[in-house]
Amino acid sequence: MFLSRNSLDDLFSLLFPNLCCGCGTSLFTGEAHLCSRCVYHLPYTDHHLHDANKVARQFWGRIPCHAAMAMLFFKKGGNVQQIIHHLKYSHKPELGLKLGELLGERLATAPSYQQLDLLVPVPLHKKRERQRGYNQSACIAEGISRILKVPMSKFQLIRNIPTDSQTKKGRYLRFENMLKAFEVKDESQLKGKHILLVDDVLTTGATLEACGLELLKCGIQKLSIATLAFVG
Numbered sequence: 001m002f003l004s005r006n007s008l009d010d011l012f013s014l015l016f017p018n019l020c021c022g023c024g025t026s027l028f029t030g031e032a033h034l035c036s037r038c039v040y041h042l043p044y045t046d047h048h049l050h051d052a053n054k055v056a057r058q059f060w061g062r063i064p065c066h067a068a069m070a071m072l073f074f075k076k077g078g079n080v081q082q083i084i085h086h087l088k089y090s091h092k093p094e095l096g097l098k099l100g101e102l103l104g105e106r107l108a109t110a111p112s113y114q115q116l117d118l119l120v121p122v123p124l125h126k127k128r129e130r131q132r133g134y135n136q137s138a139c140i141a142e143g144i145s146r147i148l149k150v151p152m153s154k155f156q157l158i159r160n161i162p163t164d165s166q167t168k169k170g171r172y173l174r175f176e177n178m179l180k181a182f183e184v185k186d187e188s189q190l191k192g193k194h195i196l197l198v199d200d201v202l203t204t205g206a207t208l209e210a211c212g213l214e215l216l217k218c219g220i221q222k223l224s225i226a227t228l229a230f231v232g
Contacts (some may be wrong), residue, residue: 067112070230100143178210
């Protein structure tokens with residue numbers, strides 16, 4: 001029996017349903033990774049509209065930061081946690097690109113994030129990146145780059161030391177765990193530039209603080225921060 005291309009697609013979708021990474025419902029034609037309902041109803045922070053937001057205040061007195069924001073609130077058991085889990089552990093780099101594009105659309109309307117020169121994702125250690133197959137923060141940064149038309153480099157900031165799990169550590173121990181873990185490869189490529197440091201989830205900010213300090217040593221003009229989600 002001959003089946004048309006549409007019939008084969010329908011049969012494949014029946015056997016291997018394409019599900020939303022947020023709520024688990026079946027995706028319609030034209031949807032990718034997230035259903036339209038989840039995209040619309042995600043817990044957006046609107047931090048990009050307010051310079052003195054909760055994320056920005058978290059870095060006050062820690063590192064000189066021009067602007068800082070997160071796109072989403074992260075709550076245990078919520079759909080954002082499900083999305084992040086898929087991004088990190090279900091081999092879905094394209095989900096990171098989509099989320100980065102959503103983040104980029106918000107940054108495009110934020111005065112503090114104009115005139116960026118380079119996007120720098122928080123790096124994974126090369127062993128962890130080989131295991132995962134990609135760096136989720138680099139995927140997010142690439143999505144932002146597509147919207148803002150600002151270049152992204154995953155090779156300027158590297159992680160030399162594979163740090164221990166941060167999950168059960170407090171702020172001070174997390175920061176101590178990150179000291180000397182990061183290195184800038186070529187300071188001349190960053191000097192005098194407005195750098196946007198990109199990560200997936202912000203908890204205590206220790207990782208971003210350690211990365212930011214390394215970037216600031218290079219004589220960059222401004223350091224800004226954008227993350228996908230914020231635990232707070």
